[in-house]
Amino acid sequence: MFRRLSSKNLKNIVLDSEKSHIYLKDTDFSLIIMRPYDLVQLGDLVGSGSEDILIWAGKTMGKALCKNIQETRKITSKKQLFQELLVNLTNLGYGRFEMSYVENKEVKITIFNSIVQEVQNQQEIGLISNFYNGIFMSSLSFAGSDVYLKSIINSTQKDSSHSFEYEFVK
Amino acid sequence: MMKDFRMKGIESKDGIVRLFGERIVFIPPNIISLLGQIYGDGSKPLLKYLGKKMGRRLIENWEEHIRPNNIQELCSIFLEMMSTSGWGHFTVEEISEDMIIVSLKHNISQEEGSFTKDICYFLNGLLTGFGDFALYNAVVTEYECSLTNTSTNACRFIIQKRNIKD
Numbered sequence: 001m002f003r004r005l006s007s008k009n010l011k012n013i014v015l016d017s018e019k020s021h022i023y024l025k026d027t028d029f030s031l032i033i034m035r036p037y038d039l040v041q042l043g044d045l046v047g048s049g050s051e052d053i054l055i056w057a058g059k060t061m062g063k064a065l066c067k068n069i070q071e072t073r074k075i076t077s078k079k080q081l082f083q084e085l086l087v088n089l090t091n092l093g094y095g096r097f098e099m100s101y102v103e104n105k106e107v108k109i110t111i112f113n114s115i116v117q118e119v120q121n122q123q124e125i126g127l128i129s130n131f132y133n134g135i136f137m138s139s140l141s142f143a144g145s146d147v148y149l150k151s152i153i154n155s156t157q158k159d160s161s162h163s164f165e166y167e168f169v170k
Numbered sequence: 171m172m173k174d175f176r177m178k179g180i181e182s183k184d185g186i187v188r189l190f191g192e193r194i195v196f197i198p199p200n201i202i203s204l205l206g207q208i209y210g211d212g213s214k215p216l217l218k219y220l221g222k223k224m225g226r227r228l229i230e231n232w233e234e235h236i237r238p239n240n241i242q243e244l245c246s247i248f249l250e251m252m253s254t255s256g257w258g259h260f261t262v263e264e265i266s267e268d269m270i271i272v273s274l275k276h277n278i279s280q281e282e283g284s285f286t287k288d289i290c291y292f293l294n295g296l297l298t299g300f301g302d303f304a305l306y307n308a309v310v311t312e313y314e315c316s317l318t319n320t321s322t323n324a325c326r327f328i329i330q331k332r333n334i335k336d
Binding site: 033039043115 | 171177179194204219282
């Protein structure tokens with residue numbers, strides 16, 4: 001039997017019902033839906049250099065999100081920009097985030113329910129990590145912070161977190 | 171007109187968004203154009219291949235949950251879900267046992283100001299994955315494209331059952 005399922009709504013995502021386009025609420029940041037695995041496949045098929053491609057894809061997304069945040073919110077500090085970024089990423093399905101931010105010293109971002117849990121092998125885990133790293137690096141760069149990646153801790157376990165630690169270049 | 175985003179089978183909690191139990195994420199569509207540029211000359215077959223895998227998986231999952239009775243309902247579900255997924259507005263123009271004609275208005279590629287064909291290639295693949303499931307074995311041709319032909323406001327795709335001899 002053809003099941004008439006009820007529709008549920010998502011906070012912070014809106015639909016232009018005439019054009020069938022979806023956006024992050026209060027922005028012109030258009031979106032499409034994909035599975036994390038499809039995202040990995042987009043990078044994986046290239047073969048050599050696939051690591052760079054997902055970093056680049058992440059950087060494109062991070063920069064665009066930051067630009068939108070800056071245009072639509074009253075941002076008073078770099079920390080606030082990153083906090084808004086992490087809220088947006090949660091709304092877009094990339095997990096729940098916690099951040100420790102010490103100006104001019106270090107930034108540590110911990111992801112609970114990271115999409116890395118949706119992939120299996122080490123190469124795929126690396127590609128997803130690169131995607132997140134691209135988002136974070138471009139956002140820090142957008143805010144004018146010069147940082148380097150100090151460490152990444154990956155775990156595909158459901159209860160474990162996925163974390164990224166950056167240090168400011170002195 | 172902007173409305174709250176609603177979709178059958180979607181749920182969200184603690185940064186996890188699921189569609190019929192399968193985790194999804196929202197990404198900006200220009201990532202596909204970006205990857206298309208990186209793929210270079212090989213972008214068309216690669217994007218079609220990736221789209222096909224995704225389309226097949228999506229329709230299998232949606233069909234299992236919604237259980238349509240016939241090809242009309244199957245087609246209606248797929249295009250409604252695809253329209254809600256942000257690609258633009260899909261409608262069916264014709265359905266038969268061996269052919270489905272689909273039109274896409276407001277192709278997201280065009281709205282983004284990008285007139286590259288990469289998203290069309292990916293959508294061609296998505297419809298091929300759907301067509302393989304709906305017609306058992308299908309080939310998809312985009313015979314009209316609003317990106318390259320200014321006299322039309324829609325992209326039109328024909329999904330045809332592939333003759334076994336082909």
